[in-house]
Amino acid sequence: MTIDDRPLTGLIRRHGPPPTLSEYEERGGYASIRAMLGDMTPEEVQREVTDSNLRGRGGAGFPTGKKWSFVPMGVDAPRPKYLVVNADEMEPGSFKDRLLLEGHPHQLIEGIIIAAYAIQAEYAYIFVRWAYRSSVTALERALREAREAGLLGHDLFGSGFNLTVHIHTSAGRYICGEETALLNALEGHAVIPRAKPPYPQVCGLWGKPTIVQNVETLCNLPHILTHGAEWYNDLGQGKDAGTKLYAVSGRVRRPGVWELPIGTTVREILENHAGGMQEGYAFRAMQPGGGSTGFLTEEHLDVAMDFESLSSVGSRLGTGTAIVLDDRTCPVGFVRNLEHFFAQESCGWCTPCRDGLPWVERLLGALDSGNGRPQDMDILERHVTFLGPGRTYCAHAPGAMEPLKSALQHFRSDFDRHIAERGCPWRSHATAR
Amino acid sequence: MRNDEHSRSILTEEEKDMIDEELSHYPTKQAGAVEALMIVQRRRGWISDELLLAVADHVGIAPAELDRSATFYNLIFRQPVGQHVVLVCDSVSCWLMGADRLRKRLQSCLGIGAGETSADGRVTVLPNVCLGACDRAPAVMIDETLHGPLTEHELDRLLDSHVLQGAR
Ligand SMILES: Cc1cc2nc3c(=O)[nH]c(=O)nc-3n(C[C@H](O)[C@H](O)[C@H](O)COP(=O)(O)O)c2cc1C
Ligand code: SF4
Numbered sequence: 258m259t260i261d262d263r264p265l266t267g268l269i270r271r272h273g274p275p276p277t278l279s280e281y282e283e284r285g286g287y288a289s290i291r292a293m294l295g296d297m298t299p300e301e302v303q304r305e306v307t308d309s310n311l312r313g314r315g316g317a318g319f320p321t322g323k324k325w326s327f328v329p330m331g332v333d334a335p336r337p338k339y340l341v342v343n344a345d346e347m348e349p350g351s352f353k354d355r356l357l358l359e360g361h362p363h364q365l366i367e368g369i370i371i372a373a374y375a376i377q378a379e380y381a382y383i384f385v386r387w388a389y390r391s392s393v394t395a396l397e398r399a400l401r402e403a404r405e406a407g408l409l410g411h412d413l414f415g416s417g418f419n420l421t422v423h424i425h426t427s428a429g430r431y432i433c434g435e436e437t438a439l440l441n442a443l444e445g446h447a448v449i450p451r452a453k454p455p456y457p458q459v460c461g462l463w464g465k466p467t468i469v470q471n472v473e474t475l476c477n478l479p480h481i482l483t484h485g486a487e488w489y490n491d492l493g494q495g496k497d498a499g500t501k502l503y504a505v506s507g508r509v510r511r512p513g514v515w516e517l518p519i520g521t522t523v524r525e526i527l528e529n530h531a532g533g534m535q536e537g538y539a540f541r542a543m544q545p546g547g548g549s550t551g552f553l554t555e556e557h558l559d560v561a562m563d564f565e566s567l568s569s570v571g572s573r574l575g576t577g578t579a580i581v582l583d584d585r586t587c588p589v590g591f592v593r594n595l596e597h598f599f600a601q602e603s604c605g606w607c608t609p610c611r612d613g614l615p616w617v618e619r620l621l622g623a624l625d626s627g628n629g630r631p632q633d634m635d636i637l638e639r640h641v642t643f644l645g646p647g648r649t650y651c652a653h654a655p656g657a658m659e660p661l662k663s664a665l666q667h668f669r670s671d672f673d674r675h676i677a678e679r680g681c682p683w684r685s686h687a688t689a690r
Numbered sequence: 691m692r693n694d695e696h697s698r699s700i701l702t703e704e705e706k707d708m709i710d711e712e713l714s715h716y717p718t719k720q721a722g723a724v725e726a727l728m729i730v731q732r733r734r735g736w737i738s739d740e741l742l743l744a745v746a747d748h749v750g751i752a753p754a755e756l757d758r759s760a761t762f763y764n765l766i767f768r769q770p771v772g773q774h775v776v777l778v779c780d781s782v783s784c785w786l787m788g789a790d791r792l793r794k795r796l797q798s799c800l801g802i803g804a805g806e807t808s809a810d811g812r813v814t815v816l817p818n819v820c821l822g823a824c825d826r827a828p829a830v831m832i833d834e835t836l837h838g839p840l841t842e843h844e845l846d847r848l849l850d851s852h853v854l855q856g857a858r
Contacts, residue, residue: 349781349820387728387765388777388821390834423715428724428763431819445720445751448762463717506783506824513825548782548820578824580783594785598819 262492264480265473265500266516269360275395278402281363287408289482290370294416297482299330302375306478308486310498315343315434315471316547316575317652318564327458328376328466338378339467341443342369342475344385344392345427345434349548349598350580353502353514354472358385358392361476362399366422368475370408371482373420376468381422384439387429396424431602435651436469438604449606450651473502494520497563501574505531507581508538514578520566524558526579538583542667546575548595549656551663552582571663587683588668589675592660593621599657610654613644617661624672627680634672637665700744705730709748719750724759727766736767764818771814772807774853777831780804781820787827787839793817795842799849813853 261267268276268284281287293302307322329335342365346354357365369381385393400422403409411419425443427433433442437451440462461467477499481489490498497519503526504514510532517526523545527533534540542552545562551572553560560566567574582591600614617640620633641662644654665672674682701709708729713722726745731737737745737760746753760766778793793804796815800808807814821836823829829838830845832852840848 346822347819350783350824351820352822352824355822386822388818388831388836391836426725426728428728429765429819430763442724443721444718445723445759447758504825506827507786512827580786580824583786586786591782591786594780594782598781602819 261484262518263500263516264484264492265357265364265476265502266360268364269356271360275359275361275399276363278363278399278406281361285483286363286479287367289479290367290408291414293371293374293482294414294418299375299377302371302482305486306375306481309477309481309489310486311474311477311481311489312497312564313471314473314477314501314577316348316549316573318574321470321474324458324468324470325372325376327456328468329459330377334377335465337380338376338465339462340369340373340376340378340381341436341439341462341467341469342381342383342472343434343436343439343469344383344389344472345431345439346389346472346576347386347431347434348576348578349595350506350544351504351547351576351578352506353504353576353578355389355392356502356514357472357476358389359395362392362396363403364476364479365396365472366399366403366408368478369422370413370420371478372468372470372475374418376466377418378466378468379419379421381420382443382462383422383424384427384433384443385424386427386433393424393426400424430604431598432604432651432653435653438651439469440467449604452650492518493563494518495561495563496520496565501562501577503530503562504578505543505581506578507543508535508583508586509533509581510535520561520563522559522561523553523579526562527558527581531581534581534583538585540581541584541586542582542588544572544575544580544582544660545577546573547578548580548598549573549659550575551659552667554667573659585683587625587681588664588671589621589624590681590683592664593618593625595660596621596657599653603653604651607650607654609644610649610657613640614654614657616640617644617657624675625681627675627678629672629676631676633676634665637661641665700740701730701748702733705733706748709745713749720755723749723751723756724763724766727756727760731766735773736769736771742768764816770807770811772812774813774833776813776815776853777818777821778804778815779819779821779823779827779829779831780817783820783824784828789828791842792828792830792840792845795845796849799846 303325311321312318432438442448457467492499500516501519506512515530542554544550564574596618600618603610603614605611623629641658644658646655709726712725716722746756804817826838
């Protein structure tokens with residue numbers, strides 16, 4: 258593989274400092290900015306990104322060019338407009354944005370300049386979770402270098418375009434990553450999602466046009482502008498375009514994160530990159546894209562990890578960071594851990610989520626400790642419906658139901674055993690280990 | 691109370707300058723308030739009622755509004771914490787890889803469970819959602835540094851060198 262096959266991570270040193278500005282510029286860094294500000298209109302940048310078929314890497318997969326097309330443009334557009342970088346990465350099992358933030362902050366800054374120019378935003382906020390201290394340090398240093406080199410600030414390269422970038426360090430809570438809750442968090446208001454419409458593109462931060470974009474999404478932009486939409490489309494293996502940062506955690510030989518053509522199969526990621534299962538453990542199932550995605554099992558190993566293929570088997574690409582369930586770990590315990598997370602992180606704004614998730618957590622706790630009743634299975638099933646898409650104010654509760662729903666399908670006999678045997682059949686194994 | 695001399699004088703000039711610098715990046719005061727709290731917490735360890743009032747006063751927003759943020763974020767501490775804070779990941783990847791064993795070890799070494807502070811005030815252990823280090827599971831964060839993957843033995847050594855410093 259060459260750097261051109263791994264545009265986002267090719268310059269990242271896994272055990273060294275991120276490329277400095279001069280190192281990056283020697284390898285073509287920021288060249289796209291000079292070219293763009295020299296002779297591309299914002300509309301041309303938008304068109305190139307639309308043609309690239311880039312889809313958001315933050316979990317929902319919304320086409321990036323289309324997202325931008327809703328932003329009011331022209332002299333009459335409300336000002337200022339904002340770009341918000343979502344670096345909150347708190348989905349259980351996700352650790353891909355960390356690599357890009359720590360390993361190559363200049364690439365992100367270049368992506369920020371492109372997105373900001375395309376929608377004519379003059380302010381950008383990078384919203385980073387507190388736990389990513391080393392990301393903040395790397396970003397601060399890169400921002401300083403970029404400002405000193407005149408890559409950020411006033412009238413960039415004589416184009417009349419101004420851009421100010423500021424890092425906002427958050428202080429925890431998963432809901433801050435939801436794009437409209439994030440806007441409330443940035444404004445210092447109660448952190449609950451906002452009603453849509455109006456969409457942030459029209460009425461976002463302080464009521465102004467705003468786009469919220471994931472770190473990985475933005476890191477694709479310099480390469481799209483440099484090499485063109487056609488090149489970018491060719492990078493993908495199936496219907497989707499580009500590369501994707503895939504990751505695997507759990508009992509595999511080499512947990513990690515790799516940049517691969519989007520559409521790489523589950524099997525190739527698990528076996529060739531993660532090195533297969535650890536000695537003494539067998540594959541049972543996995544969540545392909547973080548804690549809020551439905552389980553895949555052995556029969557799905559040859560499915561391509563892209564947006565459509567995964568939804569056709571009842572799951573989601575999500576963040577592309579897989580969590581593997583092995584044969585020596587209890588699936589009920591696994592889901593209990595997830596639902597504890599979702600119940601704890603509910604913002605409490607709408608009733609099904611606020612009251613339903615703790616109920617789900619209690620039922621799973623009862624099953625796990627031997628107090629489950631047969632009728633609990635029906636109550637769990639009912640939650641899958643009542644907390645599903647369209648019934649709550651944001652996607653948090655539906656996300657929480659995806660692993661539960663698929664667990665009830667794939668591991669029904671394991672749930673039943675917890676009831677019949679009055680406890681967790683795995684517990685004795687776990688303590689023996 | 692919130693306008694009295696005492697609460698205003700609690701913040702140092704340096705803290706006030708840092709807060710003012712932070713506020714200058716936002717069009718409203720509320721927007722910088724969470725970072726103002728973090729600036730103060732980084733120096734003081736936690737946000738007492740007095741500090742909350744002082745920050746609210748300096749920023750220029752209602753204390754109740756600031757306290758809503760302060761109590762919403764899990765990493766803003768409204769109760770005293772130890773000199774060191776250990777965040778133990780309790781999400782699924784670390785759970786799979788043996789986070790419970792680390793938690794038990796912390797309990798037996800320090801005599802405290804998640805959410806507690808040691809009697810000598812040296813250390814607080816808190817559960818935390820996924821630290822974004824799933825390839826290094828099980829992971830913990832001690833103060834501002836991430837560690838992982840950790841065996842119980844490695845955790846012992848870390849505690850000795852970073853937290854207990856010969857106290858055991
Ligand atoms: C509860 C919840 C948490 C989320 N957390 C994140 C996050 O940490 N990072 C992220 O990029 N997107 C997160 N999202 C998705 C965002 O709402 C949004 O779709 C995304 O930031 C858009 O960027 P993209 O189009 O570049 O993917 C979250 C969504 C929900 C419902
Ligand atoms: S679904 Fe949950 S997180 Fe989303 S608004 Fe409702 S209560 Fe809040």
